[in-house]
Amino acid sequence: MYDNPFSCGAEAGFVEGLHCVVKSLNSPLWDVLVWLLVGIGLFFTIGSGFAQVRLFGRSIKTMLGSRQGHDGQGITAFQAFATGLASRVGVGNIAGVAIAISLGGAGAVFWMWLIALIGMCSALAESSLAQLFKIKDPVTGKFRGGPAYYIEQGLGQKWLGVVFAVALIVCFGFVYQSIQSNTITQALQSAVGCTGASDACQGDWQIYKHVVGAMLVIMTAPIIFGGIARVSKIAEIIVPVMAFIYLLVAAFIIITNVANVPAVIGLIFQKAFTFEAAGGGLFGSLISQAMMLGIKRGLYSNEAGQGSAPNAAAAASVKHPVEQGVIQMLGVFVDTIIVCSCTAFVILLAMPDSATDLTGVQITQKALEMHVGGWGQHFLAVMLFMFAFSTIIGNYAYAESNMQFLKNHPAVIVVFRLLVLGFVYFGAVTKVEVVWDMGDLTMGTMAIINLMAIVLLSKYVFALVQDYTKQLKAGSQEPVFRLDEHDVMKDKVKSGIW
Numbered sequence: 001m002y003d004n005p006f007s008c009g010a011e012a013g014f015v016e017g018l019h020c021v022v023k024s025l026n027s028p029l030w031d032v033l034v035w036l037l038v039g040i041g042l043f044f045t046i047g048s049g050f051a052q053v054r055l056f057g058r059s060i061k062t063m064l065g066s067r068q069g070h071d072g073q074g075i076t077a078f079q080a081f082a083t084g085l086a087s088r089v090g091v092g093n094i095a096g097v098a099i100a101i102s103l104g105g106a107g108a109v110f111w112m113w114l115i116a117l118i119g120m121c122s123a124l125a126e127s128s129l130a131q132l133f134k135i136k137d138p139v140t141g142k143f144r145g146g147p148a149y150y151i152e153q154g155l156g157q158k159w160l161g162v163v164f165a166v167a168l169i170v171c172f173g174f175v176y177q178s179i180q181s182n183t184i185t186q187a188l189q190s191a192v193g194c195t196g197a198s199d200a201c202q203g204d205w206q207i208y209k210h211v212v213g214a215m216l217v218i219m220t221a222p223i224i225f226g227g228i229a230r231v232s233k234i235a236e237i238i239v240p241v242m243a244f245i246y247l248l249v250a251a252f253i254i255i256t257n258v259a260n261v262p263a264v265i266g267l268i269f270q271k272a273f274t275f276e277a278a279g280g281g282l283f284g285s286l287i288s289q290a291m292m293l294g295i296k297r298g299l300y301s302n303e304a305g306q307g308s309a310p311n312a313a314a315a316a317s318v319k320h321p322v323e324q325g326v327i328q329m330l331g332v333f334v335d336t337i338i339v340c341s342c343t344a345f346v347i348l349l350a351m352p353d354s355a356t357d358l359t360g361v362q363i364t365q366k367a368l369e370m371h372v373g374g375w376g377q378h379f380l381a382v383m384l385f386m387f388a389f390s391t392i393i394g395n396y397a398y399a400e401s402n403m404q405f406l407k408n409h410p411a412v413i414v415v416f417r418l419l420v421l422g423f424v425y426f427g428a429v430t431k432v433e434v435v436w437d438m439g440d441l442t443m444g445t446m447a448i449i450n451l452m453a454i455v456l457l458s459k460y461v462f463a464l465v466q467d468y469t470k471q472l473k474a475g476s477q478e479p480v481f482r483l484d485e486h487d488v489m490k491d492k493v494k495s496g497i498w
Contacts, residue, residue: 022437029444034295037305040451041118044125047458048465052120052329058472059326075142079232080316081327083397084309086235087172088335089243090391092301094384095183097343098363104293106264107271109344111294112301116336119304120329125454125461127328129154130310131321132460135495139408142229143497145314146398147307147450148405154457154492164307164449165402171442172308173399173420178427179439180388180395181216185209185428186362188381213428217421220392224417228315228397235394242386243339249379250342253371257349264348296440302335306443307450311398320481322468346371396420460489 045052063081075083100108126147133153134145148168152161189209223234254261272290303309309331313324343364350367368376396417403416454461463486471479483489483498 019437022441026437026440026444029441029448030292030296033444033448034292036448036451037115037122037295038118040305040455041115041122043455044121044458044461045118047462048121048124049469050121051124051326051465052117052333054469055124055326055329056333059330062323063327063330075229075232075315075317077316077318077324077327079236080312080324081331082235082239083228083232083312083315083394084303084328084331085239085243085334086231086390086394087308087312087398088301088303088331088391088394089239089339090180090301090387090394092297093335093339094343094364094380094387095186096297096301097340098347100293100297101344101347102363104290105271105274106267106344106348107269107274107290108294108297109268109341109348110272111291112298112336112340112344115295115298116302116304116332116340119298119302120332122305122451122454123303123309123332124322124325124329124465125458126305126307126310126450127313128321128325128461128464129454129457130314131316131318131324132464132489132493132498133495134314134497136497137404137408143315143317144228144311144401144404146311146401146405147446147453148402149314150310150457151449151453152405153494154460155453160449160453162406164446164453165405167442167446167449168307168311168402169399169406169416171439171446172395173403173416174423175438175442176395177392177420177423178430180392181213181424181427182430184216184385184388185212188212188385209429213425216389216392216424216428219389220396220424221417221421223393224396224400224420228312228400231393231397232312232315235390238386238390242383242390243334246383246387247339247342249368249372250346253349253368254342254345257371260349261345264345267348268344298336298340301340302332304332305451305454306447307453308398308446311401312394314401315397320464320468320471320479322464322481323479325464392424460492463488 063078097109097112100112129150130145130147133150134143135149136142137144146168148161148165151164152158223230272294274290309328313328316324318324347364347367350370365377365380368380370376372379399416399420400413403413464481467481467486468479481498483493
């Protein structure tokens with residue numbers, strides 16, 4: 001629709017013009033990123049000896065045994081896992097899956113699965129690097145790190161670390177916050193039955209959504225002003241509860257429709273390879289609509305290779321960098337293979353014909369209503385609120401670490417937190433299409449920077465995985481990383497932590 005960012009039309013309003021430019025930039029960016037995600041994911045899969053298979057059992061065992069930290073210098077490994085899931089398990093699992101299916105068909109689910117399985121090793125790589133190059137905050141004495149930090153130390157390119165940090169702050173601190181609050185507004189609007197074109201209904205909702213935005217700001221403020229330590233404690237409580245409740249209802253729906261499950265699985269695989277070009281450009285004509293939507297929404301949901309989860313992973317206190325790497329690898333599996341799949345089956349088992357006029361989360365709400373009755377609308381509205389709200393605070397944890405990388409000054413952090421709250425409010429009252437496309441643009445930008453960085457630092461990743469695996473094979477129940485034994489890393493890691 002938009003081929004040139006400079007041909008959007010002078011008559012368009014600010015929001016429409018911005019949307020036009022964003023969509024024009026997204027097309028070539030994602031043409032390249034789709035292939036990078038798959039290629040680099042395969043690179044780390046092969047280079048690590050299919051770690052997502054070999055170390056899968058270990059990742060579960062490590063996650064379950066990581067409720068306590070080893071010292072007071074960081075959050076526990078489980079809190080880092082929960083904070084990562086707080087950001088991962090959210091709108092992408094419900095609204096994102098619905099968007100992918102509505103625009104790309106059932107085949108998009110296959111590509112979400114594939115990008116998650118491949119991306120598990122990308123998540124292992126980036127989170128292990130975040131642990132290796134983490135630093136101790138001079139003010140709080142707590143650990144912090146992430147891609148900006150390993151780009152600066154590992155590659156010696158602080159300017160690129162700054163670019164990444166800015167991209168992540170815009171993406172997770174501002175744009176993604178808007179996506180979460182936007183979806184909460186949509187869910188509540190659908191739950192109260194105000195999705196029609198009635199002037200009275202729409203007029204009332206124009207007032208209500210401002211109230212929703214204000215309430216979200218009031219709820220979010222005391223948590224994010226407590227920093228990542230408070231975020232991790234809240235996430236540790238909220239995430240397991242909300243995930244269990246949602247999966248329980250989804251499992252009930254799947255079990256009661258078990259006779260139709262084989263047909264849905266067959267449809268997913270059949271449509272995955274039904275070609276309909278996603279667009280023009282250098283690679284766009286070679287990518288199917290299902291593939292493009294599945295990978296975009298899959299990356300948005302599980303964040304593998306995106307450079308976001310490592311910011312939480314770096315804050316954990318562990319004895320070996322790969323210990324947190326395998327935990328974050330498991331987070332990708334839980335997010336997409338389990339939670340996203342549940343949403344996909346709920347939608348595809350219902351096949352709601354009336355969903356053509358609905359967008360995003362409203363499609364999932366309609367599907368739930370067809371399965372369990374009217375209470376499904378209200379149930380998902382509540383679950384969406386929990387999912388999206390936990391993601392708001394999880395996203396903030398990522399952005400805070402990068403703001404500290406740029407300027408770790410109390411006044412700057414306060415201003416930043418106020419801006420985050422402003423975008424939470426903005427998302428509640430703006431149009432969904434603009435918000436989602438801005439998310440694609442900022443996500444794509446930071447993902448490309450991070451993917452290039454982890455490839456350039458891959459020798460450290462493979463050395464870490466080899467050391468971790470060697471200790472496991474030697475019978476160690478809890479591998480310990482000793483920097484002095486690795487000459488290849490001594491010159492780069494200067495933190496004194498390892």
